Amino acid sequence: MYFDSFSAFIHMGGYGVYVWSSMFVTFFGLGALALEASWARRKITQEARAQQARAERIQRAKSASTQQQSGQPS
Amino acid sequence: MTSLLEAKGIRSIRGERTLFNQLDLCVKTGELWQVQGPNGAGKSSFLRIVAGLLPAQAGEVRFRGELIQTIRSQYHSNLLFIGHKAAVKPELTAIENLEYYAAIQGQPLTAAPYELLERVGLVGLEDIPAQRLSAGQQRRIALARLWLSSANLWILDEPFTSLDVSGIAMLHERFSWQLARGGSVLLTSHQPLDNIPVQVNMLNLEYQH
């Protein structure tokens, strides 16, 4: 450990603001990329669900229309 | 039967050519009128004049006996106009498009939108952006407005374009509903309206050279 105390570590010889804001932006950027990826992943899952729901609706409509036809012959 | 819409002595000139002159039309409640004529006869222009989108060079259009220019707001809240451009936003889904039209027609989409879209044959396509649908399917989104509308007068420019047989039958059925409740329909169409269960009044436009 180069620094004598924790406060000296935070202070960075007067350059604390610069060093720590750089660190913050760096990890904020990388973190945002990771978050965005997981958010996109959730969107894709939603899309898959929507797809499944669509297929179900089509199925239901089809069975309803065939029932109607068999219910009213001629 | 009272007169709902009355056009008198309408003249339209596009460029150098007179499309029609001294054209009269009287639509009563419970009537369906078809404007017929060859390409370029001015069917669309006539509908747009009647709807108040286009000024006529001469003549006047009255709605319930009043000039449409003087009662514009009232007229337009009693009118449903669907032009040959479908006014369906390609970026939005069928449901989102309907939500918008329901809101501006004063009928919040309370009736299940899925049911409505099923009725117009868009099952399974409700939440897909309209740009990924076919021309006929986009047309059906626009025509779904007929199921949201409480307007007395429907003006439809070529409503059957790019519709298949089932779509046409669906429209016919809706027209009879509108007439039965005392509304009126004014439309253009190239083809004669076969198999329609209501009486069709014809207005023929000639091509003027």
Added chain:
Amino acid sequence: MWRWLHPYAKPEATYRLNKKLLPWFAIPGVVILTIGMIWGLAFAPPDYQQGESYRIIFVHVPSAFWAMGFYMGMAIAALSAVVWQIRTAEWAILAIAPVGAVLTLISLFTGAVWGKPMWGTWWEWDARLTAQLILFFLYLGVMALYAAFEDERTGAKAAGILALIGVINIPIIHYSVYWWNTLHQQSTITQAITRFEKPSMAPEMLWPLLVSILGFLLVSSALVILRLNNEILKREVRRPWAQTLLLKENR
């Protein structure tokens, strides 16, 4: 080599491979990056000229280095996409571009922040920073071009061609920007960094820097893999394998 790679041109196989690879990048990446940061920030000695402010180097240099490196990676993917028509490579372009752009942004911000105590202004038109800013625009161009196409495959191909043109252009841009800069003034941050890049750099500073560079590579690669898998799933969402895989996931 291409014969061996070929099965991985199949989306599902690529997805599974990526999934297996991901922890091998992500876990060591986070560990190594943490080590590099702690080493650099807390244990490395201060610089005799710049004091503690030089510690920004431990994020600035890795991000700037890999901003360029990932552009090269994107160009290689673009070349494979354009020449060999490998679909996975098309998606790789789209997976790499945002990661590269963020790395460029990080290097721009940290460069500006580093410049502040040196020059008293937040932004100086320094050759290195200016070139980096242009690199950022190149990344944005690739992403914007892709987004402009309705058809994803055409968009990916167009973006790939643009990336290739960009990679040819980068040396020219660099040369011209450095030349422009020497016409007008001496670039301080460039001097500051080249001073560190000389082999004479003290090993107590060099080692944590190298560790940070490795950490950045691993973490950024993990992010690229994550994005690549998203791109694959996005395209394959209609296929049964992707459907079953996605529907198994809990809400």
Added chain:
Amino acid sequence: MASELSVGSQVRALMRREFRVAMRQRSDLMNPILFLLVVVTLFPLGVGPEPATLARIAPGVIWVSALLSALLGLERLFRDDFSDGALEQMLLMPMAVEWAVLAKIIMHWLLTAVPLLILAPLLALLLNLPKEAWGTLWLSLLLGTPVLSSVGAIGVALTVSLNKGGALLSLLLLPLLIPLLIFATAAVETAATGLSPAGPLALMAAITVLALVLSPYAVHAALRVSVN
């Protein structure tokens, strides 16, 4: 009989749709802003990076670039609506068309000017604008961008039915926007010298109010001509 519809609910529905459509074409919104950033970057490369030179030209460069980038994004105000028929429907809404136009202008302003206002400090930084002038630059953009949206709407409404917008639109609009440029740069420059920019800013505010009040009528008239 259709139920009576309040202006508020129609405006809300329209703005909601505008926002949704814009969110589906986010790149259309981002590109003009990025264009602005690139153009501003070109100036130091062209005239040299001396801080004093840059500070001298900064107000003009930022404002001219903002004008040009605003022109790029203007067409989306009515172009798509015209081609898909939504414009006709807008003219057939029961409320006065001016309200619909105003709603569209406000939405366009929110979607284009807000990113610009966020980016403005960065541009000031890049061009080394003196700190004293930052607030004035921001204020001038805040006051000036509604004029861009509303006067721009008139230009777009006039040219929307022609299939050659672009250059023609710029030709129509740039002369109309010159007063704005003059007052805005004057305000920023006086602020940079440490004097009060209240005079030019007040003039800008007057122009903004005038543009917002009058443009809906002009746009309505122009749209009537265009849907013919």
